[in-house]
Amino acid sequence: xxxxxxxxxxxxxxxxxxxxxxxxxxxxxxxxxxxxxxxxxxxxxxxxxxxxxxxxxxxxxxxxxxxxxxxxxxxxxxxxxxxxxxxxxxxxxxxxxxxxxxxxxxxxxxxxxxxxxxxxxxxxxxxxxxxxxxxxxxxxxxxxxxxxxx
Numbered sequence: 001x002x003x004x005x006x007x008x009x010x011x012x013x014x015x016x017x018x019x020x021x022x023x024x025x026x027x028x029x030x031x032x033x034x035x036x037x038x039x040x041x042x043x044x045x046x047x048x049x050x051x052x053x054x055x056x057x058x059x060x061x062x063x064x065x066x067x068x069x070x071x072x073x074x075x076x077x078x079x080x081x082x083x084x085x086x087x088x089x090x091x092x093x094x095x096x097x098x099x100x101x102x103x104x105x106x107x108x109x110x111x112x113x114x115x116x117x118x119x120x121x122x123x124x125x126x127x128x129x130x131x132x133x134x135x136x137x138x139x140x141x142x143x144x145x146x147x148x149x150x
Contacts, residue, residue: 030098033123035073039147046141067108068150081108101130111137125149
């Protein structure tokens with residue numbers, strides 16, 4: 001009986017010391033999240049009240065349904081604009097604490113320009129949301145740009 005108790009105690013100790021997951025999934029960096037996907041615009045609101053674009057809406061002020069963005073890990077921005085024309089020449093980077101995305105020369109044919117610092121609202125596998133000034137047809141406004149993975 002004493003030997004049985006010792007065997008039981010050894011087995012309990014052995015099984016309780018095993019870890020269930022010795023190789024946890026590594027957390028992605030913000031650069032990995034942002035550069036792993038092609039992003040499309042889900043909606044774009046200017047000055048908190050003007051819905052410039054809402055995916056699926058047939059009454060949009062501006063058609064952004066064909067626009068795609070790739071923020072590449074080398075700091076370049078590529079994609080297509082609403083006419084199917086390639087977006088080239090743009091760059092992106094995070095600010096020092098990675099709370100903002102700095103976009104330079106990201107212009108979509110038809111007059112929409114994304115350049116400057118944009119506050120990062122959300123970034124994960126499916127959503128990339130930013131807030132900052134955009135220019136459209138000569139006007140500048142504070143915009144929230146919500147993008148989803150294509």
